[in-house]
Amino acid sequence: MAKAPKQLAPASVRRSNRVRVGTREIETQGLDNGFWTDLYHRSMTVYWPVFFGSAAAIFVFLNAVFAFLYWLGDQPIANIDHDLPLSLFYFSIETLATVGYGDMHPQTDYGHFIATIEIFTGMCFLAVMTGLIFARFSRPRARFIFAENPVVTVHQRQPTLMIRVANARNNTISQATARLWFFRLEKTIEGHQLRRYHELLLDRREHPMFTLSWTVFHTIDETSPLYRMTEEDFLATEAAFALNVSGVDDSSAQHLYARALYSHRDIRWNHRYRDITSFSADGRMLIDYSKFHQVTPDAPSPSA
Secondary structure, three states: OOOOOOOOOOHHHHOEEEEEEOOEEEEEEOOOOOOOOOHHHHHHHOOHHHHHHHHHHHHHHHHHHHHHHHHHOOOOEEOOOOOHHHHHHHHHHHHHOOOOOOOOEEOOHHHHHHHHHHHHHHHHHHHHHHHHHHHHHHOOOOOEEEOOOOEEEEEOOEEEEEEEEEEOOOOOEEEEEEEEEEEEEEEOOOOOEEEEEEEEOOOOOEEEEEOOEEEEEEEOOOOOOOOOOOHHHHHHOOOEEEEEEEEEEOOOOOEEEEEEEEEHHHOEEOEEEOOOEEEOOOOOEEEOHHHOOOEEEOOOOOOO
16 A cells, blocks of 8 residues: 655744734744745834845845856956956946946956846845835834833722823824723633723823823723723733824824733732923923833822
8 A cells, every 4th residue: 555645734834933912922823924925024124233234245145146157257357456256246346336437347248248137136226225215214103102001090089090101202293092902801602712802982082282291091980891800800811901092293294103012910000100290490391201100009098
């Protein structure tokens, strides 16, 4: 009896990828995460040193390849020094960059053919690099500061979840909007466990002129998904929050967006944010951002 061919798991299944969602690290499998799968996204999201380092490595590699192709020919370049490999590499850099100083130039049909290919490659490489650098620099970036810890305290005689946000640029953000989402594990009637998300109603979800600081409030009443939840409930359901803030920058007319993720461990119960406003000696309002992340315990209730 002939043996059945041995079946191997697809390469995409064997690969794994680690993704950080907030404070949690999740491992994914079954996706094709090859290098060429989404090269543009990688180029846009990689750190600047890695981006320029990769571009420099590609530049050196291309010049080395074309220097080797010139070396295969029979004296294709005129005025080459005695150090042939290095001179061909320098000539390749001049050609790829379309500089052409003139002291070295192709003198055979083979040399002109390789130089033509290299010039076309250099034009494409320059166009791609120009587009990527422009896209990375022109991408709008918000400088919103999110408080390190949400707090739950009593506000207007109601337990309230608060998160403080600031605009580090101190310019005006028009049509600023905040949306707060609550995530937790829930069980269906059939007993299946799912991670569900609920949008939390905010006291004021829009800010007409977000310039300095902004505290969003969610009242924990009978309509809130957080109603009667304790710290133990947050731990058991692996609760988490996502705060999204967006708006239009008046200086650049660009739409800005930023997000902060919080786990149940980040919440400070029965705390409130420290006041960051005061008045200077000149009578101006003073905002001290060094206290922005600081929280203080609620004062004990006066005894009856």
